[in-house]
Structure formats: C-alpha cells, structure tokens
Amino acid sequence: MFDTTSSLPPMPGVGYKPQHYSAIRDDPAPVGWLEVHAENYMGDGGRPLAQLRALSERFPISVHGVGLSIGGPDRLDPDHLARLKHLVGWLNPASFSEHLAWSTHDSAFLNDLLPLPYTPDTLARVCDHIDEVQEALGRRMLLENPSSYLAFAESKLDETGFLQEIARRTGCGLLLDVNNVFVSATNLGYSPQDYIAGFPMAAVGEIHLAGHDEDHDDFGAPLLIDSHGREVAEPVWALLDMVLDRAGPLPLLIEWDNDVPDWPVLAAEAERAARALTRVAA
Amino acid sequence: MTSLAETSFRNALLRADAPVPEGLTDGEGRPAGRRYDVYRNNVAVALREALETGFPAVAKLIGPENFARAAGMFLRAHPPASPLMMQYGAGFPEFLEQIEALRGIGYLGDVARMELALRQSYHAADAPGLDAARLAELDEAALMRARLVPSPALRLLRSPWPVLSIYRFSMEPGQPKPPARAEAVVITRPDFDPVPHLLPQGGAGFLAALIRGETFGAAVEAAGADFDLSATLSLLLQQSAFSDLLTD
Structure with missing residues (x-):
C-alpha cells in the first residue's frame, strides 16, 4: 500500500537539540541523520522552522511524534493530524514515527507517553488509528515499543506479539527502542534477550538508544526510569549487538532529552553506535 | 471499548x-x-x-x-x-x-503576559520588515490615509506597572531597581529573537490604533497631545514592526 522501506541511512543519528546547531553544521561526523519531535515544529515560523529547513537540506530527517495518542480510546485529534500532515508535506522527511502509547484524554494533553492494556480490543483500536494516520499522511509510519513501569492485569497478549500483529494488519513498520526493552523487561520481570529474540525484526526501520535512571518499587525490586538524561547503559549496548546480529545494520538514534550535554559527549555516544554498526557490516 | x-x-x-x-x-x-x-x-x-x-x-x-x-x-x-x-x-x-x-x-500577571507575548512572537510567522523608503514616497495626505500592517511577530503590552523594568530586573543581573511608573512595551522580532522596547510617550495609543487597522492619521490622533511621532516611528520601522503598507 505504501513505500515499505525507510530511507534513513543505517548510520548513527541524534535527537536534534537547538543548542547543537552550530556544532552539527560545522562537523556532524559520525552523525548521518537527525530526528526531531514533530510538535516542536508546528509553530508558524521563526528560528525553529528556519533551522529545520536548513538542516533538512543537509541531513535526512526523521519526524518523531509525541502527541497523536495512537494508543488511546479517543478518536485522533483531526486538528493535530492536519498539522502533522502539513509538516510532513513541506519537509518530506525520510521517516515518520510515533508511539504505542496515549497522551490525550478528553481533549487534555498530558505531555507523557502513557500505557495501554494489550487486548484484542486495544489491538483493533491501535490498528484503526494507524490506518488513519498512514491514510492521512500517505506514507508508512513506524510504531515504537514503550517503556513500562507497570502492567495491566487484563492484558492478554505479550508486547512483541501485539506489535507484530499491528505491523501485519496495518503494514506499518516498527521502531525498536532497545533502552525501552531493557527498562520494561527489568521492571516487569521478563528476559530482554527473549524479547529481542521474539521481535519481528523484518518490520524494524529504526533503533532508539537512550539512558535510564535507577529506582526501586514498594517491594525493593529495581524500577528503571526511562529518563533520556545520561549515557546509554552497558546492558543496552549488549542488547543492541544482539539486535544488529539478527537484523543487520539499521539507523541508530541516540536520544538525550534531559540534562542535554555539550556536543562532544553526544558525538561520543554516536561514535559508539557507529562502531556497533561497523561490527555487523564487516 | x-x-x-x-x-x-x-x-x-x-x-x-x-x-x-x-x-x-x-x-x-x-x-x-x-x-x-x-x-x-x-x-x-x-x-x-x-x-x-x-x-x-x-x-x-x-x-x-x-x-x-x-x-x-x-x-x-x-x-x-x-x-x-x-x-x-x-x-x-x-x-x-x-x-x-x-x-x-500586583504586577505578576502583566510580567506573565509579557513572557507569553515574547513566546508567541518567537513562534510567529516570518515576514520581511517594511522598507521605510515606502513611507517616504508618500505625500502627507496619502500618508495620513495609509494603513500599516503589523508584522505577525509584533506584540503590544500596556501595563499600569513598570513591567519591562521588572522583567529586566528579574532576568538580567545588575539592572537598576524598577522605577514607579506605567510602561508600554512593544515586542518586535527583526530577526529570530523577540526584543521588547519601551514605547515613547503616546506610542502605545498610536500603535494600538494601527493594530486595529486604523489609518496613519487616525493613529496619530489617537496617540494624544504629547506624542513623539518621530521617535516612535523610527523605533518601529527600525525594528521591523510592520510588514506592509496599504495605500488607497
């Protein structure tokens, strides 16, 4: 139905932060593409749009939405979908992705990625929403696996099976966030290696990597928080190798959204991602 | 469901x-x-x-x-x-x-209004500033009948408080203590960064009238007796406050 290959290159990318504009313009290596949050570029004009236009002339851009609320029971906000269509229309990004999560409830946007139960009902709801998005944008989207701090007792399907079925029914691709896999597996007591082994790699068009914080729940069990505020943890790099062994080279994104470091720190993370890619390409 | x-x-x-x-x-x-x-x-x-x-x-x-x-x-x-x-x-x-x-x-609401206006200006649509030469081409009668189109990034704030002085005092170290006075502030965005300026005497009435779509002549009248037209106009033109000039 839609073009099925992501046109992001199998190289390291970074989540774009305006404070890195000059550094990226002067010497982006080893970064080969950039990701932006869709909602930050929905203003009427000014510096954000001017920077994005300039960057898009040099780099493939991935537009990553955080506001569609694809996993929620409410209908998709038609105004927001129209804004997204406008952005994707003028920018023509290499990729568009969103989350298996919800963020809007009764027209209130909660600015967080919130979880849903995995049941036949929610599966049908998510597929309807993805059909609507892909129809509106006229392109295939990628759907990202969430980070979870709890589970719904009513869930009937496991997450990999849920995502696989969504991809099968809608034709969408998947964005595999390896940090989210490690965070969720640790928090909910399953094996991240089993999750990776069961993930439908053929549908994966992009990988996310980020740092997390450590906390504990009421019973003293580890509770990892998907904070995007530090370096990628060692067990996540090890899982990445496992992903790349299965899937081959893919676009790898370093996300760092809080306590954003100076460019050299972020570039060093991208260097490490480049080495992980070189290993499987060799 | x-x-x-x-x-x-x-x-x-x-x-x-x-x-x-x-x-x-x-x-x-x-x-x-x-x-x-x-x-x-x-x-x-x-x-x-x-x-x-x-x-x-x-x-x-x-x-x-x-x-x-x-x-x-x-x-x-x-x-x-x-x-x-x-x-x-x-x-x-x-x-x-x-x-x-x-x-x-008492001034807290107006300081918040100014910060909101700065943010709105930052994200407003781009528009090149009006070339001042286009005003100079008009004879006086035509100028009085003309209308100036505000740039999308233009904002006007009139406060009974020294709102800009308080804003600067809180944000920039070493700023003087705010004087006790009302202040009228125009926010313009000549490039990508919104800049707040104090308007000279009568400037707020003049600019408010232009924003309402009134003619240049009506705006001068609305500005009142002590209006400093040349100081106000040179500030606004220099700062790309307008994007166009409509003549009949």
Whole structure:
C-alpha cells in the first residue's frame, strides 16, 4: 500500500537539540541523520522552522511524534493530524514515527507517553488509528515499543506479539527502542534477550538508544526510569549487538532529552553506535 | 471499548491524593503501588517544566517553591488543550492573578503576559520588515490615509506597572531597581529573537490604533497631545514592526 522501506541511512543519528546547531553544521561526523519531535515544529515560523529547513537540506530527517495518542480510546485529534500532515508535506522527511502509547484524554494533553492494556480490543483500536494516520499522511509510519513501569492485569497478549500483529494488519513498520526493552523487561520481570529474540525484526526501520535512571518499587525490586538524561547503559549496548546480529545494520538514534550535554559527549555516544554498526557490516 | 483499569488510570493521573487504580500490577501479580506514581509524577513534572520554561521571570520573582505550587494548581485545573506545548500557559497570567496568596504582587500577571507575548512572537510567522523608503514616497495626505500592517511577530503590552523594568530586573543581573511608573512595551522580532522596547510617550495609543487597522492619521490622533511621532516611528520601522503598507 505504501513505500515499505525507510530511507534513513543505517548510520548513527541524534535527537536534534537547538543548542547543537552550530556544532552539527560545522562537523556532524559520525552523525548521518537527525530526528526531531514533530510538535516542536508546528509553530508558524521563526528560528525553529528556519533551522529545520536548513538542516533538512543537509541531513535526512526523521519526524518523531509525541502527541497523536495512537494508543488511546479517543478518536485522533483531526486538528493535530492536519498539522502533522502539513509538516510532513513541506519537509518530506525520510521517516515518520510515533508511539504505542496515549497522551490525550478528553481533549487534555498530558505531555507523557502513557500505557495501554494489550487486548484484542486495544489491538483493533491501535490498528484503526494507524490506518488513519498512514491514510492521512500517505506514507508508512513506524510504531515504537514503550517503556513500562507497570502492567495491566487484563492484558492478554505479550508486547512483541501485539506489535507484530499491528505491523501485519496495518503494514506499518516498527521502531525498536532497545533502552525501552531493557527498562520494561527489568521492571516487569521478563528476559530482554527473549524479547529481542521474539521481535519481528523484518518490520524494524529504526533503533532508539537512550539512558535510564535507577529506582526501586514498594517491594525493593529495581524500577528503571526511562529518563533520556545520561549515557546509554552497558546492558543496552549488549542488547543492541544482539539486535544488529539478527537484523543487520539499521539507523541508530541516540536520544538525550534531559540534562542535554555539550556536543562532544553526544558525538561520543554516536561514535559508539557507529562502531556497533561497523561490527555487523564487516 | 475502554476498560475499567484504563479509565481509572486516566482519572487518577492529575489527582495526587487519589488511590492507585486497581488492575495494575508489577508484571508478576503484585499491586503496582508507586510504579503508578512514576506516571503521575512524569505528567506533573513535564507540565510544570513547560510552565517554568515559558515563564522564567515569574519563577524568579516568586521563587521556585511558590512557582511549583502555582504551576501545580494551574496544570490540574487547566491541562494543555493541544499537544503544542509552545502554546501552553495562555491562561496562566489570569490564573496567577486569582491566586489569593499572590494578590500582593500586583504586577505578576502583566510580567506573565509579557513572557507569553515574547513566546508567541518567537513562534510567529516570518515576514520581511517594511522598507521605510515606502513611507517616504508618500505625500502627507496619502500618508495620513495609509494603513500599516503589523508584522505577525509584533506584540503590544500596556501595563499600569513598570513591567519591562521588572522583567529586566528579574532576568538580567545588575539592572537598576524598577522605577514607579506605567510602561508600554512593544515586542518586535527583526530577526529570530523577540526584543521588547519601551514605547515613547503616546506610542502605545498610536500603535494600538494601527493594530486595529486604523489609518496613519487616525493613529496619530489617537496617540494624544504629547506624542513623539518621530521617535516612535523610527523605533518601529527600525525594528521591523510592520510588514506592509496599504495605500488607497
């Protein structure tokens, strides 16, 4: 139905932060593409749009939405979908992705990625929403696996099976966030290696990597928080190798959204991602 | 279509004192407990930080604890109506003015209005500034009948308080203590950074009339007796306050 290959290159990318504009313009290596949050570029004009236009002339851009609320029971906000269509229309990004999560409830946007139960009902709801998005944008989207701090007792399907079925029914691709896999597996007591082994790699068009914080729940069990505020943890790099062994080279994104470091720190993370890619390409 | 657990998950998110909803577990059958609070906390922190980013001078004026309390009240009463966080907080100035404990700080609402106007200006549509030569080409009668089109990034704020002086005093170290006076502020965006300027005597009445779409002549009249036309006009033209000139 839609073009099925992501046109992001199998190289390291970074989540774009305006404070890195000059550094990226002067010497982006080893970064080969950039990701932006869709909602930050929905203003009427000014510096954000001017920077994005300039960057898009040099780099493939991935537009990553955080506001569609694809996993929620409410209908998709038609105004927001129209804004997204406008952005994707003028920018023509290499990729568009969103989350298996919800963020809007009764027209209130909660600015967080919130979880849903995995049941036949929610599966049908998510597929309807993805059909609507892909129809509106006229392109295939990628759907990202969430980070979870709890589970719904009513869930009937496991997450990999849920995502696989969504991809099968809608034709969408998947964005595999390896940090989210490690965070969720640790928090909910399953094996991240089993999750990776069961993930439908053929549908994966992009990988996310980020740092997390450590906390504990009421019973003293580890509770990892998907904070995007530090370096990628060692067990996540090890899982990445496992992903790349299965899937081959893919676009790898370093996300760092809080306590954003100076460019050299972020570039060093991208260097490490480049080495992980070189290993499987060799 | 919506399960009970989903509904209660949503309804307890913005209520810090509500019990953790039923039907949520740690993945191994034990109740979710404070795991749910991670989401509750994420929502409150994300919205509060958006307000802190949008209203840094207000935060400095009332201090971080008071700001967190005011922001917490606001975000529970008025969560964002759209996913565009750049627009969040449009009702915050009025809300601050209704908080009993902050009533003594009369200027707080106008400082918040100015910060909101700066943010709106930052994200406004681009438009090249009007070339001043186009005004000079008109004879006086034609000039008086002409209308100046405000740039999308132009904002005007008239306050009974020294709003710009208070803003600068709170944001820039070493600024003098604000004088006791009313201030009228024009915000322009000649490039990408909005800049606030004090308007000369009569400038606010003049500019407000132009923004309403009145002619140049009517705006001069609206400005009043002590209006400094040349100072006002050279400031506005230099700062790309207008994008076009309509003549008949």
